[in-house]
Ligand code: ZN
């Protein structure tokens with residue numbers, strides 16, 4: 001694929017001829033006419049409506065609970081989940097820049113920039129959580145877990161390999177694969193970790209960390225929406241890139257991703273956490289995979305799983321405090337309304 005030029009004076013002005021990739025845009029952010037209103041809306045949602053600051057969430061209560069009330073299994077899971085989330089958001093910060101190099105629609109460039117900002121914010125949130133909850137030596141260990149823990153190392157490597165492959169060989173095929181990689185990362189890989197935190201939070205444990213996670217989760221869901229729209233539009237604009245072999249690969253990739261996420265969730269919790277067990281993790285991740293596949297127009301991989309086995313999470317993860325009132329009442333109501341859509 002050819003990288004997008006910074007300025008392409010020969011490019012077309014017309015918005016109607018814009019394409020997500022392989023277009024011929026001037027690359028001037030002309031926003032009077034927009035081809036992809038969903039991208040512009042998501043840019044505003046990510047950049048302004050959902051803007052939040054980790055430091056506005058006080059963390060003192062969690063520090064005491066972490067020291068005195070968490071079981072050794074809960075502590076271990078808390079630390080491992082954080083170390084994996086740290087890696088996921090790191091990959092996103094770097095990878096989104098790579099995608100942007102091949103995007104030929106200004107409103108998409110802006111949406112990806114907003115997403116990248118949020119992934120960096122999530123990285124900062126993890127640092128703020130660690131600094132507030134554990135001592136500096138422990139925080140350093142958690143950042144370094146991937147070097148000691150083979151399971152985590154393998155998991156990080158597989159995800160990053162898909163992205164690295166695209167960077168080494170930026171072919172159209174590798175681009176599509178990396179886009180699916182992104183979709184799966186956003187829509188599946190975070191979720192056994194989120195489920196673990198919500199299980200703690202539901203029992204009144206580590207509520208401050210859980211609050212940070214709720215904000216991160218809300219952001220990740222907008223990223224799922226962004227990439228779902230990107231995939232559906234790419235399919236319309238470039239049907240040749242979605243060959244039968246590619247479609248076959250998508251199912252295989254989802255299957256692989258589900259197995260890896262279940263294995264990871266079960267490894268982290270060791271079936272020793274009150275409120276979450278191996279069966280629940282298995283069903284929850286398969287349920288999510290079905291949902292994510294059908295949202296792209298694919299068939300569910302696990303047709304016998306039709307119900308969310310952890311239904312309470314959808315209610316629980318809703319942000320119902322006043323933290324998003326930075327811009328007074330209107331954005332808050334908008335955030336609530338828009339949240340219902342994903
Ligand atoms: Zn993130």
Ligand code: ZN
Pocket residue numbers: 092119186219220223
């Ligand atoms: Zn994300």
